[in-house]
Amino acid sequence: MNLALAAIPGLPMLSATLLILFGRQIPRSLGAVLGAGSVGLSAVLVAGQLLAYLDTPTVVTATLWTWMSVADFSAAIAFHIDGLTVVMMSVITGVGFLIHVYSVEFMWEDESFSRYFAYMNLFVGSMLLLVMADNLLLLFLGWEGVGMCSYLLVGFWYKNPANGAAARKAFVVTRVGDALMALGLFVLFTDLGTLDIQPLLLAANLNWEVGGTVPVLATALLLGGAVGKSAQLPLHTWLPDAMAGPTPVSALIHAATMVTAGVYLVARLHGLFLLAPATLTAVAWVGLATLLLAASAALVQQDIKRILAYSTISQIGYMFLALGVGAFSFGIFHLMTHAFFKALLFLGAGAVSHCLHHELNIFRMGGLRTRLPVVFLSFLIGSAALAALPFTAGFYSKDGILLSAFTAPGIGPWLWAGGLLGALLTSIYSFRLLFVAFFGEAQTEPDRKPGLPMAIPLLILCALSLLGGLISQPLDGVLPDAGHPQVPHLIEWISIGVPLLGVAYAYYAYIVRRPSSSPAEAGGDSPVEGFLFAGWRVDALYNLLLVTPYRTLARWCQGEPIDHFYNGVVSLNRLCHRGLAALQTGELRWYATTFVIGLIAVVAIVLRSAP
C-alpha cells in the first residue's frame, strides 16, 4: 500500500531525475515516453485509488519516514488520502497526462525537449505531494516545489531576458505569500503544538474560541499564502506575466492545478477558517474584488494568453467567493470544472499559436473557424463553459457559487450581485475572444493543423468541459455539504440569464458591428481602456512603492556604507601615526628642548599636587 501511494508522486519525480541526468543522451521519443508515460502511470494508480474510494470511502494513510523530529516538533513524510485528495489527485494526473501528451507534439521541435519534460514531471510530483501531504510542512514542501517548477517553466526560454523577469516576478511575488504562510505555520505550531493536519483540526476545535485572535491571525496568514499562490488580490500581478512560458505550462500550472493550490489549502483547512469568521468573510471579499478586477482587465486584452490569464485570476476569484461563503464543495467543484475548460482553452490557444507562426494577438487572427475546426470546437465549448452557459460544466459549478453567495447572511445579495456582474463580464470577454479570433476575415493564414497528440487531448477536454458538470465529487464527510442553495426562483433565472445577455452583447459588438481596425497596441483608445489594459495599473503602483525603492536602496548601499566607520578608524590611526612620527625628527636640540619642557611640566605638576 505504502509503495503504491509513494509511487504516485514518486514516478514523475523519478522520471524527472532521469531526464535531468540523461536527457541529453537519450532520443526525443524515449524522453517523451518517460515524460508523458510516468504521469500516465501515476494517473492509472490514482484511478485505482479513486475507484477504491468510490467503492468504500475510507481514509488511507501511509507514513514513509520521519522527516525531522526535534524536541516536541515532528513531521513525517506521510500521506493522507481522503475524498478531497482523491479529487485533486485525479485532476492533477488526469488533466496533467493530457497536457503532457499534447506537449509531445507542441514541444517536439524545441532544443530543450527533455529539460521541458523534466520540469513538467517535477511539477506534477510536487503538486501531488502538496495535495497528498498529511502535515503542513510536507504540504509546504510541495507548495514551494510547485512554485520552483513554475519559475523554471515560465523562464524556460531563458535566452529572452523578459521571460527571466517574468519568472522571477512569479517566484518573488508568490514568495511573499509563502513567507506569510510560513508565519501561519509558526502560529499554528506555537499555539496548537502540531502541524499534522488532522490532529491540528481536532486541537483547534478543542482549544480555539470562534472568532478569537489566534484563529483569525493564523488563518489570515494562511490566506496570505493562498492569495499569493492563487494569484488573488493583492498578489495577483505575477500571473499575467507568467504567460511567458510555453502554453501547455500555462494550461497545467497557471490554470488547472498550481494556481488552485490556495483554494485547496483553504478547503483542506476549512475547519480552521470556520473558527475565524472574519477571515472567511475576507476570503469572500478578496474573491469578489479579484474576480471583478481581473474580468474587467480581460475585456480589453489583445494577447490571447493574457485574456485567459486574467480569466483564470477571475475564475479563481469565484472559487474564493465560494470558500468565503462556506460553500467549500462548490469551490472545489468549480476548481475541477475550471481545470477542464481552462486547460482546454489554453491548449486551444497553444494550438492556434502553434499553427499560426506563434501569433498571439487575437486581432491578427480572424476567420480561424473554418481553417482550424478542431481548435474552433475547443474554443466554442471552452468559452461556453467559461461563460457558464446552461448545460456546460462551468454552468453547474458557477451557478452553485452564485446562489450560495446569495444565501450568505447579511452580505449575500451584494456578493451575488458582484458575482453576477463578473459573470456578465466573463461572457463578454470570452465570446469577444471567440468572435474576433475565429470569425470574420482571416488576417494570418495557418501553416499547419494540429496533429493527433494535440487534437485528442483537446477533444477529451471538450467532452469533460461539456459533461464534467455531471460528475459528483466524493467529498461527503470531508467538506460540509452545501446542498442546493434555496433561493427565490427569480434569482435563479437572473443568474442563468445574465451570461446569455453577455454573449448577445459580444455578438452585437464583435460580429454585427465588427470593428474595422484593431485597437491600439497599448490597449485601446480611451484612458479607461488603457487603465483596464494595464490591469488597473497595480504593477505601476508596486513598482513605485516597492521595486524602485528597493533598487534605489540597494544602489545606495552597494559600496558598503558601514565600511565608512571602519575606514574612519583607519584614518584616525594614520593621523595619530603621522602626528607622532612628526615628533621624531632626529635632531638632538629638539629632543633636548622637549625633554627639558617635559621635565619642568612634570616637576610643576608634582609640586602643585603635593600636600
Add this chain to the structure above:
Amino acid sequence: MSLSLLIFLPLLGGVAAWLAERVNPDLPRWISLLTCLLVLLVLTSSGLSALADPASSQWLLYSQTDWIPRFGISFELALDGFSLLLLVLTFVLGLIAVAASWSEVEERHGFFQANLLWTLAGVAGVFLAMDLILFFLFWEVMLVPMYLLIAIWGHENRGYAAMKFFIFTQVSGLLMLLAIVVLAWQGAALTGKLSFSYGDLLGLDLPPELAFWLMLGFFLAFTVKLPGFPFHTWLPDAHTQAPTAGSVLLAGILLKTGAYGLLRFTVPLFPEASQTLAPVAMLLGVAGIIYGALLAFAQTDFKRLVAYSSVSHMGFILLGVYAFNELALQGAVMQMVTHGVSTAALFMMAGALQHRLHTRDMRKMGGLWQQAPRMGACAMFFVLASLGLPGLGNFVAEFLVLLGLFAVAPWMTAAAAVGMVTAAIYALWLMQSAFQGQPDDDRQMADFGVREMTTMAVMMVALLWMGLYPQPILDLAAPAVQSVSNLLPANTLVAGVAP
C-alpha cells in the same frame, strides 16, 4: 591518541606537502587529498566506536595532558556529537577545497597545500580544544595560514583584503584573550585553583556586571568571525580576493568557528549575561539577514554576491543561538552544516567561472546555460538551496530556527521572514545575470568535467539528504544542543521583544 591525531595529521601533512614540491610539483595536492581522506577515516572510525561507547555522559572522546601546569593550562581535547559533525564538515570541505584548487593554483603548489592543511589543523583544534588558552592558540593558528592563502594566491586586491581580514579577527581575538584571562582569574578567586579548563569554568558564580563584560569579549570575537552585522565588512573583501579553495574554507568552515564559539563558549559560560544580550543579538541577526540580502542584490561581482549571501545566512545563526530553545538551536546547527556545503559549492562555481572567463563581473556573463548546461544546472540547484527551497538542507535549518524563535520573539520572526523574499531576489538575480539571458555566441567555455561534476554531485547529494532526512544530524547534535537549551528555562519570553 586519536583526538590529537586529528590535529597533528594535517599539520604534518602540510609540512610533507611543502617539502614534496621539490620532488614533483604534482605531489603536494595528492598529499593533501590523502591527508584529508586519512583524517576522515580516523574521524569516522573513532567517532563511530565512540558513539557506541562514549567516554563520559558529556563527551564521546576525551583526552587531557599537562602542558603548563603552573598556570593551570593543559592540552585538553574533547569530542561530542556537535564537534564530530563540524569536524566531518571541515575535512569533507577540505577535500572539496583541494579539488577546487586542483588546476587553479599556478605557483608554489607545495606551500599552498601546506597552508590549506594548516588551516584545517587550526580549525580542527578549535573544534576540539577544551582548554581556553589552547582554544585561543588554535583560534590564532587558523588565522595565519588563511592570511597567507589570501595574501599570496589571492586576486587583484589581495593585500588589502588579507590585512583587513587579519586585523578584524586579531583585534576581536585579543578582546577574547583578555576575557579568558580575567575569567580564569575570577575562577581562581572563587574556587582557589587556577584553571583554564572549560569544565572548571562552567557554572561559576560571577558578579553579573563582570559576567556581562566578559561575555561581551567572547561575543565580539565570535560575532566578528561569524560574521554578524555590523562586523561583517571584512568578509566580502576576504572572500572575493581569496583563491577558490580559500573562499571554500572561509565560508564553509571558518565562519562556523564563530557560530561554534557562541554555542560552545559564550552561552554556556555566561548564560544569564547572554540572555541579557539576546534582544540585541537577535536584532543584529535580523539586520544581518536583511542587510546582507539587500547588499547581495546590489553586487555585480559573482563572488561578492555570494559573500553577502553568507552575511544574510549567518544572521539565522545569531537568531537560532539566542532564541535559547532546542528547535532554534538545532536549526542553527543545521544552518552551520548546510550553509557550509551550499556556499562552498557556490564559491566553487565562482572559481570555475573565473578560471574560464577571467572575470567575476556578472555584467560580462549572461546566457552561460547555452555553453555550459551542466554548470547551469548545478548553479540552479545551489541557488535554490541558498534561497531555502524545502527538500534541501538549508530549508530545514532556517525553518527550525524560525519555528523555535517564534515562540520566543514573534516580531523578530516576522522580520526575519522578510529574508525569505529578499533571498529569492538576490539568488534568482544571480542565476539571471550569469546563466540566463542572451548568450554570447563568440564565447567559448568548457562545461564542468568529471572532477568538477563529482565534487558538485557529492554536495548535491549531501544537501538533498540533509533536506529530506536530517534526523541523523539532529540526533548527533542533540546532546550538545540540549545541554545549552537546558541552561535556561524553556521558552522564556525575552524581555523587550515579546509582543
